[in-house]
Amino acid sequence: MAREWWVGQHLNLGPKLKKEFYCVGAKKLAQELLGKILISVVDNSFLCGRIVETEAYLGKKDPASHSYQGKITPRNSIMYEEAGLIYVYMIYGMHWCFNIVANKKGVPEAVFIRALEPLEGIEIMKRNNPLAKSIRYLTNGPSRWTKSFGIDKRFLGLPIYGNQIFIVKEKHPPSFKIKKTKRIGIDYAQEAKDWLLRFYIEDNPFVSGS
DNA sequence: CTCACGATTAGA
DNA sequence: CTAATCGTGAGA
Numbered sequence: 450m451a452r453e454w455w456v457g458q459h460l461n462l463g464p465k466l467k468k469e470f471y472c473v474g475a476k477k478l479a480q481e482l483l484g485k486i487l488i489s490v491v492d493n494s495f496l497c498g499r500i501v502e503t504e505a506y507l508g509k510k511d512p513a514s515h516s517y518q519g520k521i522t523p524r525n526s527i528m529y530e531e532a533g534l535i536y537v538y539m540i541y542g543m544h545w546c547f548n549i550v551a552n553k554k555g556v557p558e559a560v561f562i563r564a565l566e567p568l569e570g571i572e573i574m575k576r577n578n579p580l581a582k583s584i585r586y587l588t589n590g591p592s593r594w595t596k597s598f599g600i601d602k603r604f605l606g607l608p609i610y611g612n613q614i615f616i617v618k619e620k621h622p623p624s625f626k627i628k629k630t631k632r633i634g635i636d637y638a639q640e641a642k643d644w645l646l647r648f649y650i651e652d653n654p655f656v657s658g659s
Numbered sequence: 660c661t662c663a664c665g666a667t668t669a670g671a
Numbered sequence: 672c673t674a675a676t677c678g679t680g681a682g683a
Contacts, residue, residue, distance in 0.1 A: 504666070513666070524679060542677030544667050561666055580669075592667050634666055 460497075460568060461620040462486060468610050472532035475505035475551040475558035479648050482549075482560060484622050486568065489598055489614040494573045496598050498565030498588055500616075502649040502656045504632045506548070508557040513638035516557035527606050528557035535614070537595075537605045544592030545600050549609050563591045563633070563647070566655040574598065590657040626651040633657070 466485070471478060482500045489496045506514040508528070515525040515538075527536045528550055536548040536559050548559040565588040567574060574587045574597035581587045581597065588594035595601075609616060629645040636642050649656045 506666075515666085520680095522680065538666090539678060540665055541667055541675075542665090543675070546666060548666085563666085582669095590667070596668095632666070637665090 460486070463618040463620050465610060466616045466618065468531075468533045468608070470533075471549060471551060471609065472553055473551070475507055475560050476646065478549070478551040479503040479505040479560045479646065480627055482562070482616070483627055483648055483650055484619070484625060486617050486619060487562070487565060487614070488617060489600075491613050492599060494599075495570055496573060497569035498567045498594065498598075500562060500564075501566050501653040502562075502564035502647070504561040504563060504648070505551075505646040506559045506561060507646070508552070508559075511638075511644075512641040513632060513635040513644075514557070514559075519557075525557070528559055529555055530606075533609050535604050535607045535609055537600060537602060539602070540592070545595040545602075546591055547595050547600050547604070561591065562594070564589050564649070564655050564657045565594045566653060567597070585654060589655045589659075593657075625653070 482503050485500050487498050487500055508514050508516045509519045511517055516528045524538055527534055531554045532550050532552055534550045536550055538546055540546050548561050551560050552558040567588050577599050578587055578597040587597040628649050628651045630647045631643050632647045
C-alpha cells in the first residue's frame, strides 16, 4: 500500500438503515451492503468500518448454505427468522463468522460479511486482535474483522438495525466498482462452488486475499 | 454416546 | 503447505 489513505477520512454519515433495507434477498443485499458503514458501540467502545467484501448464501437451493434443502438445526435456526437479524457461528473451533439474515421469515438467506475497511476505533481493534501484523490484517478477512470488533456468540440474533450494532450509509459515498467472483472456501458445494456470489469493492486494499 | 469436519487463519 | 481447536450435526 502506497500510503495510509484511510486515515483522517471525513465521514458524513446518514441515518441508520432500517429493518426493511435487509429484506431484499441475499444476492441483492450482498451488493447493497458494499460501501456501507458498520458501527458497533458495544463494551464502551465505538468501532466503525466500511463493508468492502460480502458473499450471498441462497438458502434452501444453495448447497453451500447451512440451510440447504431446508435443513434446520439449533445453530442455523436464526436464518429462518426475519431479515436484519445477525447469524453468528463459530468455525474451526476458534473463529467467528458474521452474517445478516436477508429475506422474510421462513426464507433462510443470509449475507456473509467477509471484510471491512477500518475507519474508527483502530486502537481498540488492535487490542482485540493483537496478533494482526498491520492495520490491514485487522479487518481483511471474515474472522479477522470479527476478532477485531469483538464479535462472538453474544451477537447471535441481535438486530443489525438496533443500538449495539448497526449500519449506516455515507451521505456522499465514494464511487466504486463491484467485482464478482465465486465464493471462498466452499469447494464441497457441488455446482454452487462456481456461482458468482462473492462481491467486493474493486481495488480496495482490505478485501481478503489481496 | 462417538466422531468427522468446517463460509479460517497463522505460521513454517 | 499444515496445524490449530472445538462446537456442531449426523449417526449408532
